[in-house]
Amino acid sequence: MSGLVIALTAAKAQDRYELNSGWKMAAVKEVKESGTAVSLKTYSLANWKPAVVPGTVLTSMLANNEVPDPFWGMNNEKIPDIYHTGRDYYTYWFTKDFKENYPSGGKQVWLTFRGINYSCEIFLNGKKVNAEPYKGMFLRKTFNISKLLSRDGNNRLAVIVYPPDPVGNPNGGQGGDGVIARNVSHQYVAGWDWIRPIRDRNTGIWDKVYIEKTGSINLKNPHIVTLVPGKRNTDGLQKSATVKVSAELENATDRRIEGILQYTLEGTKVSKNVSVAPGRSVTVELPDHILKNPRLWWPAGYGKQDLYVTNLQFIEGGKIVSDSEKLSFGVREIQTEWNADTKSKQILVNGQKVFIKGGNWIISDAMLRFTNERYDAEIRYHRDMNLNLIRIWGGALIERPEFYEACDRYGMLVLQDFWMSGDCNGRWVDPMKKEDQWTRRQYPDDHHLFLESAADMIKMVRNHPSLAMWCGGNEITPPEDILVPLRDSILPKLDGTRWFIDYSNSDEMSYNIIGGNGDGPYTIQPVSSFWEKRTFPFNSEVGSVGVGDYESLERFIPKENMKVPVPRPGQQPSEEADSVWTYHTYTGVGYEQSIEPYGKPSDVRDFATKAQLVNYDQYRGLMEGFSSHMWDWYTGVIIWKTQNPWTAMRGQMYDYYLDPNACLYGLRAGSRSLNIMCNPVDGTVMLVNNGFKQQRNLMLAIKTYDMSGKEKMITQVFAYIEPSSVKKILSVKKELDELSKEEGAFLSLQILDEKQQVLCDNFYWYPNQKGEYSGLNKMKQVALVADAKAIGKGKVEVKLKNPAGNPVAFFNRISLLDPATGKRILPAFYDDNYVSVMPGAEKTIIIEYPSPVANPVLSVKGWNVSEQKATIK
Incomplete structure (x- = not known):
């Protein structure tokens, strides 16, 4: 031995x-x-x-x-x-x-x-x-x-x-003139409405x-499938799960090789004797392993992301390890079912239905400069937005294993498109395209290469528990001689465990309800529209704005181009922007109609500050509106889009340099697993429970504040809510209308647990009866007390105190600064930001930052709070 x-x-x-x-x-x-x-x-x-x-x-x-x-x-x-x-x-x-x-x-x-x-x-x-x-x-x-x-x-x-050949004419169309799609490659490089051409x-x-370096046998493309039957809970003793493992073995020699393929899991060895002929490759299936009391993998917000690690080995002659592959995997099972009420698919993980709150992803960097650190930061931001899914858009690529590893860690389900788009591949008549629809419908030129590449990419990422769904293409199916073998042969053989959608807004995924809006819209909307206008019941693309604050803009816009967009009432586009803004895809989406109620911007800094109020309100309202119709109108929604792979201004929760804007925190607030929210149409306060457990003994505290800080308690009442459900509590419309009539008002909604700890804190601001935020511009300044101390390596606790008798300290941006440069430390992760602090109240914020910056400085600046800086104790 x-x-x-x-x-x-x-x-x-x-x-x-x-x-x-x-x-x-x-x-x-x-x-x-x-x-x-x-x-x-x-x-x-x-x-x-x-x-x-x-x-x-x-x-x-x-x-x-x-x-x-x-x-x-x-x-x-x-x-x-x-x-x-x-x-x-x-x-x-x-x-x-x-x-x-x-x-x-x-x-x-x-x-x-x-x-x-x-x-x-x-x-x-x-x-x-x-x-x-x-x-x-x-x-x-x-x-x-x-x-x-x-x-x-x-x-x-x-x-x-x-x-690539051809390279495509970057003529301003989506994917340029479209011929870039004749290659089996990504399409955005010829330009899109959110990016300029990559030269x-x-x-x-x-x-x-x-x-x-291996021995005689090269072990390739291991495959792990986990079966988790029944409806599971996120904790407690679990019934057994089945683990199925297989791998390809390539014999590179001119002699027959005998050996053992094996792995060990939780102390149990699973093995099989194998014989591989000279110069041949074989796929070997190991005996099924019954894993007792498994630690399950759950999406973010529902449970832990437990992962198992093992080594799959081929032992030549039972003595020498010829090759081994380290395998990290999660025990989970993805299921789908049709919701007859919404007329759309709904996703189940380990037998529990999950309301999908997702974000569309293009690519981490448009010039393919990928790093593990950047992947980790971007996926963490998505987790921090309280999302549970990322869709990889079809004009880009099958994401890298390092991306999926981050999704495995943070619990992000992934919907992965293949390389098609309705724009390049012929769904619509398009005068910008070089070739007609019938020709474009057959892109790419080499269908065999497409299928060969698809099979290889499936093998590359199929073991990741985060990978939940495959999609044939963005807004269009692949040609039939690609779609049929991909759907009916390649995916069943190489994966066989995930839902395949033929294209991103397919009827298989979601009917377009009569009277509904379809997918989109992609611009600023009245927040009420997200509550009262139906879209696709599983909406793969709906989104809004995303301009960063002044510090974000100055990272890519020269000083001479820092000019406020000029409104053009009744014209299209509705704003005239500086040429550099336009080049970086500021498209006149109507910010001025939403910013003007806060007061005409005095300069770009003022414009960008007020834009954050719009950003926060838009994305909180979007996700709350969809959540309010969970399971009756909707089974899921995916934001278009949550990130940018270059310095663009459209659809982003954080900028290219990983600096979050208020979109991120508004979306975070609207996407909480347990949330209390107010319908802007009828003033109804509602509870949402995305979790799998009933929530009991919740205390709801509903208060209003006027512009001077005067508090009025509307009610404080106990409540409970069933799992995965929405519940109406009461309407506060009368109180809000009365209080906000002249100058506007604030509404504070809180959920407290039995220990009187705040579980959820949602804070709204309302205009006066004319739709103007006149009271905000009259608010007195507040001397907010900021105290910060290090509570671990790369971890800071911030306490913000607003002395009694003050107005609300409204909409404060917290930033961690490098003392040497005065610039923000990026990335940095705030468990909340753009926060408001009530009179006589205190708010605690935890910041984590991976960058090894010595003695960082805390900056706090709000609507009626002058910037103050504090050293970290």
Whole structure:
């Protein structure tokens, strides 16, 4: 037995590592030699430039100061577009020198590319690696390079990467002239209504490259399925779940390999004897494992996100680990059912129905500069908005495993689109498109490549518990010869556990109710409309504004362009904005109609401050309105959209630099799992319980305040609410109308538990009978008392006190500043922000920040609170 232990321990020397530094690049026009010559160590790279890999040509050019930052001002217009320069301009060689010894004793060395855009030729030490063409943005490729490695361990890899073909004319249309979609690649790079064209169309080795060393068997694409029958609770003793595991085994040798495929879970070993013929690959299914009392994975807001970790191993001859894969997975099961009342699907997790509160996601960075830290911050922001789902829009990509790992941690379900859009793929007549609808309907040109890529991407992300649904495309189905095999063959074979929707607003997902609005709208709405106007009962896209505050705007708009948009009553667009604002997709969506009631903006800072009031009110009202009709009108809603992959102004809860605006906190308030809210139409106070348990012995405190801070208690009453339900309490319309008639009023709604701790605090402000917030502009200044202390590494507790006798300290933005620069620390996570503090009351806010900034400074600034700064104790 001791010999087996020694053999297994020694085998851990096999490993995997990334080739993510030390790359060099040169334009194809500057390299006259062939790949066989360039990939020799004797070939001089003296004049080659440093390259960013993973990355694109443009990210490397930016790193080498050859182009200006395209996200600032009008800089993107200064960068040549590939449509005008020709593809050779952005065709580049990339080289990487690395050390890896020539293997012996049956060991194998593998080279893997997790993504190139769009096609490439690969050379190693004077030999061509890819005998077959390698093209398609969404296709991993692994090559056995064991016999191509240098005998002295010094190796050179050379890759020439060609751009998509065609590249598309960025003519201002959605996806430009549409022909970018003839490739199996992302479509937004030719421009959209929320982004300008990416000039190189993201050509390059854009995803990870790594070397893996194995024994005779390469273990690939492990697959884990968990079955959780019945309706489960989030705590207590659980009935058993079933774990099903399989994997592909590739024998790279010329001899038959015998061995054991196995893993150990919770002390139980699951294994199977396997025999793999020479040069063959087989898929092996292990015996089902019955997991007793499993720790279940739940979406955010419902329960814990427990994850299991195990190693799947192939042990050659029962003695030597040939290869292993670390597997992290959650035990959960996704189900769907049709809701006959709403006429839409509803989602169940572990047998419990979940009201979907989601956000649409494009991509983390438009130039594909992905990091684990950024993924973590962005997904955490979505969790902090009290959302439970992210939809990956079809004009982008299958998100990376690192994205899904963050979603697994934070409990975000994912609806993943494939690479189609109604705009490029022919759903509508579009004069901006080069080709007619019938032609566009058959995009992409290579249907086999699409299906091959889809199958590979399914294998890449299918083990993540967060992945909940697949979608054929954005607002259009794939062509029939893609849709049918994808739906009926590929997905059932490679996954088989998730709901597949043929397109994002399909009848399979949600009927368009007669008299309803369909999906959208995408602009500022009267808050009342979210309560009284029906849309799709499972709405995949509905949203509004998202302009950041002044500090956000100055990150990408030059000072000379900091100009307040000018109203254009009765015209379209309804506002005239500075050209830089327009370039960054400020589209005249009618902010002035919502800002004017707060008073005409005096400058951009004032405009941006008042915009935050609109932002907060819009997104709180949107989610509260949908929640008020939970299960009778709606089974879910997905915001269009919650983030921007560049410095745009449309649809974002935080800016490109990860600075949240008031949209995030308004959406957070409206999306609480247990919420108390007020219908703006009839003044009815309502309770919402998104949880799976009945809530009893709740104390509801309903108060109003006038502009001087005078409090009036309307009622304080005990209440209860059933699981996953909405309950009307009483109407406060009469009291609000009377109090707000002249100057407006405030409404405070609180839920307290049996210990008199506040579970929910919702605060509204109302205009006067003319629809103007006249009283806000007359409010007296408040000297808010701010006290901050460190309560852990990267964690601060802030207490805000408003002395008795004051008016309400209204709408305060809390910021954590770097003392060296005076700028905000980003990202930073506030458990609440844009907060109001009642007279004689105190509010506590917890801030967490991962950045190692010493001695940060707290800034507090509100509507009637002058900015004050405090040191952290």
